[in-house]
Amino acid sequence: MAISIRVEKITPDLAQRYLKLNRSNRKIRPxxxxxxxxMLERGEWRSxxxxxxxxxxxxxxxxxxRLTAVVQTGMTVEMAVAR
Numbered sequence: 001m002a003i004s005i006r007v008e009k010i011t012p013d014l015a016q017r018y019l020k021l022n023r024s025n026r027k028i029r030p031x032x033x034x035x036x037x038x039m040l041e042r043g044e045w046r047s048x049x050x051x052x053x054x055x056x057x058x059x060x061x062x063x064x065x066r067l068t069a070v071v072q073t074g075m076t077v078e079m080a081v082a083r
Contacts, residue, residue: 005082007047015070018052022060029065036069040077051080 010018039045052063060067063079070077 003082005051005080007051007078008081009076010052010067010070010079010081011076012071012074015067018060019064019067019071021054021058022064024059025061025064028068032065033068033072036066037073040069040073040075045077047078047080049080051082053082 008014036045050066052067053061055061062082066079
């Protein structure tokens with residue numbers, strides 16, 4: 001299957017929906033979430049190739065910390081989404 005990547009506006013509600021698809025990521029690191037949340041709140045967040053990724057099975061494979069920071073701050077950001 002080909003990988004498709006597009007930039008999406010990730011709202012807190014969408015981030016919560018995406019996090020429900022999290023089945024096999026590593027343990028949450030609160031310090032990383034705090035770092036991302038602080039970047040968002042200071043306006044330092046930049047879209048890069050590091051966004052979020054879903055596998056062929058539809059589950060979230062990468063991006064749980066970024067998504068959790070979006071939920072925590074209540075802010076909407078643009079991120080690359082790979083499927």
